[in-house]
Amino acid sequence: MNTEFSFIILTYNEEVHLPRLLASIKDLDAETFVLDSFSNDNTLQLATAAGAKVLQHKFENHPKQWHHALTNFKVVTPWVFCLDADQVITPELKQLLRSFTDSDYAGINGIYFNRKNFFKGRWIKHGGYYPFYLLKMFRFGVGYSDLNENMDHRFIVPGNTAVWKKGYILEENLKExxxxxxxxKHNRYSDLLALEETERRRGLRMQTLQPKFWGTPDERTAWLKLRWWHMPLYLRPVLYLFYRLIFKLGILDGRTGIIFHFMQAFWFRLVVDIKIDELTKTVDNANRDKK
Structure with a gap:
């Protein structure tokens, strides 16, 4: 049994994805934990057949689900690798993980991995989607889920981190x-994101990470988000689409890629802005009624 790291996986009706992920990590002989959101397909059977330890917990949002996983599984390895069910690790990354030892990473608390994202079978190579680094592996008990996020989930790791540029995590949600x-799915996400940003605009929710343009990948994302929140509603989806398609060459991703960039950069963000506007007016009207 692997004594260096364990895997934690979140699932909900992932019978189409879970076998693919489990096959990609099988040879690493690492203990695997699955936190399921009460799936009604064969997800649980697939997880238990693979020897995973399974718990179930009602889903509220991704940050809270990851927090529950990290605080309820009895992980005994010094490191934990957290994966979504629609992700897999490449053979090259698997080979690097085989040689991973805790002693080689003294003074390092977390590791970023490069992700390749796919939409309708096409690798989204441009538009700011590659390279794209995710903090997915960290010291258990040191890293934690950022509960100040309502929709986007990220892990926080105090101290130093490393970036692995070789090997990839592949992400492709076949259901999409x-x-x-x-x-x-993104309509549900827009509810969470609109509520989160409305609370941020009212000072009710703060960023956990210190925004730094030249910091870690997540600190840079925090810096960019801070700028995003100060941009005018309705204008920013237009500017973001232009940025993705032209400045970041998303137009080179072909027809499927352009559809993805349009839906993810413009449509989704426009729906969020509309909902922020609605929430803001509702709160303002309620405050006036109290006076």
């Missing part, structure tokens, strides 16, 4: 090949 699924 059906555009209805994609739209319904």
């Amino acid at each position: 090949n059906n555009i209805r699924f994609w739209i319904e």
Whole structure:
């Protein structure tokens, strides 16, 4: 059994994805934990058949679900690798993980991995989507889920981190090949993100990370988000689409890629802005009624 790291996976109706992920990590002989959100397909059977230790917890949002996983599984290895069910690790990354030892990373508390994202079978190589580094592996008990986020989930690791530029995490949600699924999913996400930003605009929610343009990948994201929140509603989705398609060459991703950039950069952000506007007016009207 691997004594260096364990895997934690979140699932909900992932029978189409989980076998693919489990196959990609099987040879690493690492203990695997699955936190399921009460799936009604074969997810649990697949997880238990693979020898994973399974718990179930009602889903509220990703940051809270990861927090529950990190505080309820009895992990005994010094490191933990957290994966979404629609992700897999490449053979090259697997080979690097085989030689990973805690002693080689003294003074390092977390590791970023490069991700390749796919939409409808196409690798989204441009538009700011590659290279894209995710903090997915960290010292258990040191790293934690950022509960100041409502929709985007990220892990916080105090201290030093490393970036692995070789090997990849591949991410492809096959269920999103059906555009209805994609739209319904992102409509739910827009509710969470609109509420989160409305609270930030009112000073009720703060960023955990210190925004730094030249910091870690997540600190740079925090810096960019801070600028985003100060941009005018309705204008920023237009500017973001232009940035993704032209400045970051998203137009080179072909027809499928352009559809992805349009939906993810413009449509989704426009829906969020509309909902922020609605929430703000509702709160303002309620405050006036109290006077």
